[in-house]
Amino acid sequence: MRPRPALSGWFRQGALCAVALVWLFPYLWMGLTSLKPLAEIISAPTALWPKQPTLDAYREVFRSLPLARYFFNTSVMALGIAALQITLALPAGYALAKLRFRGKRWAFGVIVATLLVPAQVRFVPVFSLLASVGLVNTLSGLILPFGVSALGTFLVRQALLSVPDAQIEAARIDGASELYIVYRLLAPLLKPTLISLFLFSFVSHWNDYFWPLVLTTDEHARTLPLAIALLREQGTGVRWHLVMAGNVILSLPALAVFAAAQRHLLRAINVRGFGG
Amino acid sequence: MIPRREFLRASAVAGGSVLGACALDAVPKGRTPVSLWFSYGGTNREVLESLVQRFNRGQTRDFVQAVYQGDYFEGLAKLRTAIAARCAPVLSHVVSEVIPYLAEAGVLEPLADYPGLRELDLIPELGQERTWASGGARPLCALPFNRSTPIAYLNGDLFAQAGLDAPRDWDELRAVAKRLTERKAGGRFGFGCPINWWFWVALVGQAGGSIVAANGRVSLGDEAGVRALRLWQELVRGGLMKLPPGRDYNAWEQCNQDFLSGRAAMIWSSTAFLKYLEAHARFRLIAAPLPAGVKRAVPTGGTFWVVLRSAPSAEKAAAVRFLRFMHEPEQVITWSTRTGYIPVTHGAVRALEQRGYYAAHPNDRVALEQLSVAEPWPWSVDLFRIQREIVQPRLESAVIQQRDASAILTEARALALEPA
Amino acid sequence: MKPSRPGDPYWMLLPTLLLLFVFFVFPLGMLIEHSLFSWDLLTPARYVGLGNYRSLLHSGELWQTFSTTLSMSTVVVLGSMAAGLGLALLLDRPGRWAAFVRSAVFSAYVVSWVSVGLLFLWLLDADSGIFAGVWRTFSNGRAPQWLADPALAPWAVAAVTIWKITGYALVIFLSGLQDVPPTILEAAELDGASPRQRFASVTWPLLRPTTLFVATTSLIASFQLFDVVRVMTQGGPVRSTTVFVYAIYEQLFLDLRVGRASAEAVVFFAILLLLTGAQFVLFRNPEGL
Numbered sequence: 001m002r003p004r005p006a007l008s009g010w011f012r013q014g015a016l017c018a019v020a021l022v023w024l025f026p027y028l029w030m031g032l033t034s035l036k037p038l039a040e041i042i043s044a045p046t047a048l049w050p051k052q053p054t055l056d057a058y059r060e061v062f063r064s065l066p067l068a069r070y071f072f073n074t075s076v077m078a079l080g081i082a083a084l085q086i087t088l089a090l091p092a093g094y095a096l097a098k099l100r101f102r103g104k105r106w107a108f109g110v111i112v113a114t115l116l117v118p119a120q121v122r123f124v125p126v127f128s129l130l131a132s133v134g135l136v137n138t139l140s141g142l143i144l145p146f147g148v149s150a151l152g153t154f155l156v157r158q159a160l161l162s163v164p165d166a167q168i169e170a171a172r173i174d175g176a177s178e179l180y181i182v183y184r185l186l187a188p189l190l191k192p193t194l195i196s197l198f199l200f201s202f203v204s205h206w207n208d209y210f211w212p213l214v215l216t217t218d219e220h221a222r223t224l225p226l227a228i229a230l231l232r233e234q235g236t237g238v239r240w241h242l243v244m245a246g247n248v249i250l251s252l253p254a255l256a257v258f259a260a261a262q263r264h265l266l267r268a269i270n271v272r273g274f275g276g
Numbered sequence: 277m278i279p280r281r282e283f284l285r286a287s288a289v290a291g292g293s294v295l296g297a298c299a300l301d302a303v304p305k306g307r308t309p310v311s312l313w314f315s316y317g318g319t320n321r322e323v324l325e326s327l328v329q330r331f332n333r334g335q336t337r338d339f340v341q342a343v344y345q346g347d348y349f350e351g352l353a354k355l356r357t358a359i360a361a362r363c364a365p366v367l368s369h370v371v372s373e374v375i376p377y378l379a380e381a382g383v384l385e386p387l388a389d390y391p392g393l394r395e396l397d398l399i400p401e402l403g404q405e406r407t408w409a410s411g412g413a414r415p416l417c418a419l420p421f422n423r424s425t426p427i428a429y430l431n432g433d434l435f436a437q438a439g440l441d442a443p444r445d446w447d448e449l450r451a452v453a454k455r456l457t458e459r460k461a462g463g464r465f466g467f468g469c470p471i472n473w474w475f476w477v478a479l480v481g482q483a484g485g486s487i488v489a490a491n492g493r494v495s496l497g498d499e500a501g502v503r504a505l506r507l508w509q510e511l512v513r514g515g516l517m518k519l520p521p522g523r524d525y526n527a528w529e530q531c532n533q534d535f536l537s538g539r540a541a542m543i544w545s546s547t548a549f550l551k552y553l554e555a556h557a558r559f560r561l562i563a564a565p566l567p568a569g570v571k572r573a574v575p576t577g578g579t580f581w582v583v584l585r586s587a588p589s590a591e592k593a594a595a596v597r598f599l600r601f602m603h604e605p606e607q608v609i610t611w612s613t614r615t616g617y618i619p620v621t622h623g624a625v626r627a628l629e630q631r632g633y634y635a636a637h638p639n640d641r642v643a644l645e646q647l648s649v650a651e652p653w654p655w656s657v658d659l660f661r662i663q664r665e666i667v668q669p670r671l672e673s674a675v676i677q678q679r680d681a682s683a684i685l686t687e688a689r690a691l692a693l694e695p696a
Numbered sequence: 697m698k699p700s701r702p703g704d705p706y707w708m709l710l711p712t713l714l715l716l717f718v719f720f721v722f723p724l725g726m727l728i729e730h731s732l733f734s735w736d737l738l739t740p741a742r743y744v745g746l747g748n749y750r751s752l753l754h755s756g757e758l759w760q761t762f763s764t765t766l767s768m769s770t771v772v773v774l775g776s777m778a779a780g781l782g783l784a785l786l787l788d789r790p791g792r793w794a795a796f797v798r799s800a801v802f803s804a805y806v807v808s809w810v811s812v813g814l815l816f817l818w819l820l821d822a823d824s825g826i827f828a829g830v831w832r833t834f835s836n837g838r839a840p841q842w843l844a845d846p847a848l849a850p851w852a853v854a855a856v857t858i859w860k861i862t863g864y865a866l867v868i869f870l871s872g873l874q875d876v877p878p879t880i881l882e883a884a885e886l887d888g889a890s891p892r893q894r895f896a897s898v899t900w901p902l903l904r905p906t907t908l909f910v911a912t913t914s915l916i917a918s919f920q921l922f923d924v925v926r927v928m929t930q931g932g933p934v935r936s937t938t939v940f941v942y943a944i945y946e947q948l949f950l951d952l953r954v955g956r957a958s959a960e961a962v963v964f965f966a967i968l969l970l971l972t973g974a975q976f977v978l979f980r981n982p983e984g985l
Contacts (some may be wrong), residue, residue, distance in 0.1 A: 209809030
């Protein structure tokens with residue numbers, strides 16, 4: 001393969017182990033704490049292994065929260081956002097990559113600028129707006145504000161830059177409409193990029209806490225991260241075993257998606273250079 | 277406004293059915309819905325929800341839908357935003373410091389004319405009447421829900437071992453803390469307390485001052501305020517008092533953990549934690565009233581029920597019926613015995629006495645008896661903001677960084693005078 | 697390419713720009729408007745012109761928030777980049793073990809901030825956390841109060857953030873390393889260059905555009921830190937971890953000052969705009985600076 005700086009075998013192995021430990025140990029701790037009874041956590045918090053491992057925490061979490069509903073809501077929301085982002089990123093990325101038109105720079109600039117306005121800052125006006133059209137506590141209210149992905153638009157654009165113009169010209173000559181070109185011709189070419197984008201978006205919105213918290217005032221529309229927050233008490237003592245169990249339950253789907261599709265996820269954030 | 281509410285509810289139901297939510301929590305036909313926004317997780321949430329279910333099952337006229345909205349601050353922010361966006365619920369509960377602000381803003385429904393509310397035999401120190409100065413003279417707009425006072429928790433085993441009793445004044449507090457502090461690295465502290473406005477106000481009262489002077493000037497206790505702050509500084513400097521990390525409720529949780537694990541022999545905390553501490557202490561738990569400075573004094577805390585003026589009349593009437601239900605002795609007893617908050621009606625207290633509850637649970641009596649020295653809050657619209665923005669950070673800074681107490685309070689007083 | 701119809705680019709961008717307008721530009725406009733008033737959402741707003749901005753400036757709050765955010769962000773960016781580059785060099789090899797470790801590092805990026813914050817809150821506890829336990833076995837005495845000491849808290853939070861986002865830098869550096877032509881490195885080896893020399897004179901210069909990209913995007917993202925602060929320290933102790941977005945959240949949610957929060961948000965946006973502008977200027981010229 002490629003030549004690389006030579007490190008002694010032992011040092012390298014040791015370094016790899018240390019790295020793995022640093023990054024896996026916290027999960028291990030989270031999982032182990034979730035298996036301990038609360039009394040044990042309070043009395044011997046630094047002990048690693050549970051003396052009396054129990055699944056009580058998980059039973060309690062499942063009992064006290066309608067997890068299935070939250071799971072469903074979160075999945076539908078995350079899927080909806082990812083799907084909408086792809087649908088919009090394709091034509092937008094195509095226009096930015098392939099077409100000459102006035103105002104291109106501005107469009108570009110606006111899309112980038114939106115990366116700079118986090119949700120906590122936009123909350124009041126957006127909530128008022130959505131409330132006035134009756135979209136609070138609805139799926140649309142959770143999805144629409146995230147319908148555009150700046151990252152996705154740039155990824156599509158980047159990928160399309162390497163598609164030869166000739167191919168598109170040929171399709172046009174054959175009578176294909178621009179819509180057809182974007183969705184039926186180019187999209188399949190971009191499959192790896194789109195899959196990466198989809199997965200990346202899904203995972204990051206799965207975990208979102210702030211926006212669903214402030215935008216839903218009704219149980220029906222709640223998402224999983226909020227449910228886990230319910231476990232953390234205020235006004236009485238913390239039941240750490242439940243909090244940890246809840247966090248394990250919250251993290252597992254994201255980790256599972258990641259494990260199944262790492263290759264694509266890693267590729268999604270692997271875009272270098274917005275310019276050029 | 278009503279069409280919009282219908283529209284909102286319609287989309288919520290539509291959205292709900294799109295999301296496949298089951299009809300479990302949908303309002304049964306013919307009943308008046310009461311939307312209740314609450315801010316508890318954990319045990320308190322479970323107890324509240326069980327009481328709501330009890331109400332819903334016990335009658336067929338109304339239906340309460342209780343929804344969690346985040347912690348006190350998130351819930352309050354959502355409430356205000358919802359009021360501004362005209363989609364507020366009909367019923368919620370808010371911390372006592374915020375009530376004057378909401379009342380003066382005109383968003384709370386006056387409750388005096390609703391049937392049955394004036395006859396609730398509330399304990400006056402816990403109701404609007406004595407929670408705020410001249411509270412009784414103002415239109416009734418809030419009913420007590422979970423009410424508490426600060427109390428001291430003692431590690432009974434350690435105290436018995438050292439032959440000590442609960443400190444009755446500041447000098448005894450210093451002495452006890454000193455006796456129980458282990459002078460070694462990683463050793464136990466004699467005393468622990470969250471650096472929080474609430475406890476500081478208690479100290480100010482005990483030092484003989486009050487946060488707002490009689491003429492309305494925000495005095496922050498003047499001399500008494502400085503003395504109160506200096507007590508903390510002295511205890512921390514002397515290594516007798518443990519500072520919990522984190523702010524707000526994180527600090528309180530940490531303080532409880534310190535106590536339970538034996539790292540602090542005595543802490544100040546809220547009566548709200550009584551059940552939790554009793555359940556998890558592996559030593560004998562003794563609750564005790566706070567000591568006196570030149571006198572005994574404690575503030576009250578917790579939240580009040582409020583009905584929002586913007587809701588339709590039918591819903592408001594239903595909300596009031598729910599509140600009457602919640603103030604019946606059985607419900608008050610369920611709430612306070614399962615959570616540790618103080619029962620808010622005389623009827624409930626009498627019933628508990630008769631059942632021998634206080635004889636069997638002497639710790640529960642402490643907060644109740646402390647009510648005789650409870651101090652009212654000033655009816656001040658700005659107090660909430662002044663407390664959070666100006667005073668609390670300076671208390672932390674004074675104790676953690678040992679800055680001069682007098683200078684810092686003078687600074688705070690000057691800032692409190694500036695308009696919002 | 698010329699569009700086949702002149703209107704094409706515009707309707708292609710329309711949904712995107714429409715959504716952006718409604719959910720970003722319009723709120724930003726409202727923010728600017730709100731920043732000129734003193735408002736608490738319930739009572740009528742009072743016009744104060746630039747009063748909010750003046751107050752933020754004079755109280756020293758703006759400067760403190762800015763310097764806290766800048767210093768924490770700098771540590772986070774430098775730390776995660778150094779760790780990312782180091783790990784990329786270490787893990788740029790075939791084999792299941794390396795692949796496993798790569799995934800482990802990146803998996804932290806996938807888990808929610810709230811989970812990570814809560815977990816480390818527990819782990820970093822000065823009395824019952826595992827780090828404190830380890831500290832006590834090696835030294836006598838109290839473990840440092842990582843989250844309760846104003847001098848240590850920002851770095852503790854920064855360390856947790858680095859743990860979580862190093863995966864991002866790792867992945868980007870890995871792909872950057874793939875682009876270094878092996879022939880050049882082989883030639884350098886044949887010329888007798890040591891591994892360190894090969895890195896310094898071949899790899900590092902070729903990585904510069906990658907480095908720049910990671911640096912700027914990480915900086916923008918880390919300037920927007922919020923959840924980790926909210927969960928672990930709530931901006932304290934003594935405001936030592938109050939970063940920009942948390943400060944805005946606090947003004948809005950906790951202090952009920954919509955006008956002032958909006959002013960702070962506008963300033964924040966302006967600062968980030970400057971940072972992004974800087975990025976574009978730098979990228980015009982990836983070869984040199």
